[in-house]
Amino acid sequence: MKIGSDEWSKLIIDGASAFDLDLDRSHTDLFATHANELLHWTKTTNLTTILDPFEVAVKHFVDSLAPAGLIAPGTTLLDIGSGGGFPGIPLKVIIPTLSITLIDASRKKVNFLKHVIRTLKLDGIEARHIRAEELAADSAYRNQFNVITSRALTDLKSFIRRARPLLAVNGQIIALKGKMDETEVEAVRPHILAVETYRLPFAGSKRSIIKIR
Numbered sequence: 001m002k003i004g005s006d007e008w009s010k011l012i013i014d015g016a017s018a019f020d021l022d023l024d025r026s027h028t029d030l031f032a033t034h035a036n037e038l039l040h041w042t043k044t045t046n047l048t049t050i051l052d053p054f055e056v057a058v059k060h061f062v063d064s065l066a067p068a069g070l071i072a073p074g075t076t077l078l079d080i081g082s083g084g085g086f087p088g089i090p091l092k093v094i095i096p097t098l099s100i101t102l103i104d105a106s107r108k109k110v111n112f113l114k115h116v117i118r119t120l121k122l123d124g125i126e127a128r129h130i131r132a133e134e135l136a137a138d139s140a141y142r143n144q145f146n147v148i149t150s151r152a153l154t155d156l157k158s159f160i161r162r163a164r165p166l167l168a169v170n171g172q173i174i175a176l177k178g179k180m181d182e183t184e185v186e187a188v189r190p191h192i193l194a195v196e197t198y199r200l201p202f203a204g205s206k207r208s209i210i211k212i213r
Helices: 006-017 025-042 053-064 088-094 107-119 156-166 182-186
Strands: 076-080 099-104 125-129 145-151 167-177 192-199 206-212
Touching: 006 025, 006 053, 025 053, 025 088, 025 107, 053 088, 076 088, 076 156, 088 099, 088 107, 088 125, 099 107, 107 125, 145 156, 156 167, 156 182, 156 206
Parallel strands: 076 099, 076 145, 099 125, 145 167
Antiparallel strands: 167 206, 192 206
16 A cells, blocks of 8 residues: 555545544545655654554544544644644644644654645644743743643643643643553543543554543
């Protein structure tokens, strides 16, 4: 399978349909450009250990789309520890009206994110080399985000601590995790709105979406 092929595109389109998302080739063409740049940069920058085209499609792109149904158009979204751009960039591609800030502590990763944003010609999205704690010290960003996401960044308690100063009133934190440790969940139980579990399409691995107030 080749990235950007009909087979690769169909894999993402069919996978997204499991989350009630209706994608087409215009979306997957942008994903293919992102994926090719990701693998090219990974030769010199540690962006991902997932290199197989099938796994790139499923474990990066399809998995990033899982929370899309929870995010309203026009939302202001912060993606903490965005790394190779997941889930922030795929979410931006399928919900263009999102206003997104991607942050990462690695300058090399942020350089990649800026490159992909330029390459895909995306508007209303920025990448910053900064930690969440530092971003919260800037009044322009404090309590400004309706949704804050992170994909397997850290434990839930640490994620909440980093995200809360940046969350708008009535905002929502969405943590994307693999199989959940119940001890980790219990440590933040009073803050949790819901835990949704699902099987990643085509891979079958267990995933969790934790919604936190």
